[in-house]
Amino acid sequence: MIRFEHVSKEFRTGVGRKRVQALIDLNLEVPRGEVFGFLGPNGAGKSTAIKTLLHLIRPDCGAVTILDRPVSDPSVRFHVGYLPENPYFYDYLTAEELLWFGGKSAGMPAEAIRKRSAMLLERFNLGAAAKRRLSSYSKGMVQRAGLALALIHDPQVAILDEPMSGLDPLGRKMVADLILELKAEGKTVFFSTHILSDIERICDRAGIIVAGRLRIVDRLETLLAGAETLEEIFLREVTSAGGSSEQ
Numbered sequence: 340m341i342r343f344e345h346v347s348k349e350f351r352t353g354v355g356r357k358r359v360q361a362l363i364d365l366n367l368e369v370p371r372g373e374v375f376g377f378l379g380p381n382g383a384g385k386s387t388a389i390k391t392l393l394h395l396i397r398p399d400c401g402a403v404t405i406l407d408r409p410v411s412d413p414s415v416r417f418h419v420g421y422l423p424e425n426p427y428f429y430d431y432l433t434a435e436e437l438l439w440f441g442g443k444s445a446g447m448p449a450e451a452i453r454k455r456s457a458m459l460l461e462r463f464n465l466g467a468a469a470k471r472r473l474s475s476y477s478k479g480m481v482q483r484a485g486l487a488l489a490l491i492h493d494p495q496v497a498i499l500d501e502p503m504s505g506l507d508p509l510g511r512k513m514v515a516d517l518i519l520e521l522k523a524e525g526k527t528v529f530f531s532t533h534i535l536s537d538i539e540r541i542c543d544r545a546g547i548i549v550a551g552r553l554r555i556v557d558r559l560e561t562l563l564a565g566a567e568t569l570e571e572i573f574l575r576e577v578t579s580a581g582g583s584s585e586q
Contacts, residue, residue, distance in 0.1 A: 433470050539559060
């Protein structure tokens with residue numbers, strides 16, 4: 340469903356236009372129906388990888404595909420739902436209007452939008468606030484509205500950048516349960532997070548990226564088969580690569 344092949348991306352930053360290797364020869368495949376957790380310290384390359392996957396930025400070299408199609412193919416977008424790390428929406432829209440816009444953008448018929456919007460708003464405990472402007476929402480409510488928008492067109496692939504951000508424990512459980520439901524439906528979920536316990540609970544596999552390089556990828560039961568915890572594995576990989584462990 341998702342494939343990175345020898346993907347590299349370099350940026351130039353600062354006054355001196357210093358070169359920063361955001362991704363270095365990234366190779367990764369995520370099959371259909373898998374929940375994949377993408378881990379790494381701040382600045383490791385997680386968001387860059389996600390943005391190349393969404394064709395928001397182009398890699399310097401390599402290929403990125405979804406459903407065996409290049410991500411530059413516009414038809415891919417009809418099968419992908421995306422939640423950014425810090426979702427921001429037009430303040431004067433209501434949640435209902437936001438989902439209507441998303442559904443129409445995805446080419447959904449009006450009745451299908453109404454039915455799925457009602458279902459998602461209730462699923463994310465936003466039914467009572469559906470007609471309120473988004474400017475009145477808390478951070479957690481905006482996050483949940485963003486998740487509903489990402490899923491309005493029932494995508495085959497969900498790409499979620501820090502989906503638990505800003506959520507209380509009840510909200511985190513709601514999102515974790517939803518991800519498991521998507522997996523049960525045969526959907527593919529690719530998400531980044533700093534919350535290691537969420538990775539342990541819901542992921543089939545996890546990958547750790549440090550300083551642009553994918554350091555380790557394996558199934559959770561294999562990673563945790565020894566005495567180490569996921570936190571210990573994470574810190575070991577970050578330290579051995581000389582990266583920051585800032586969370």
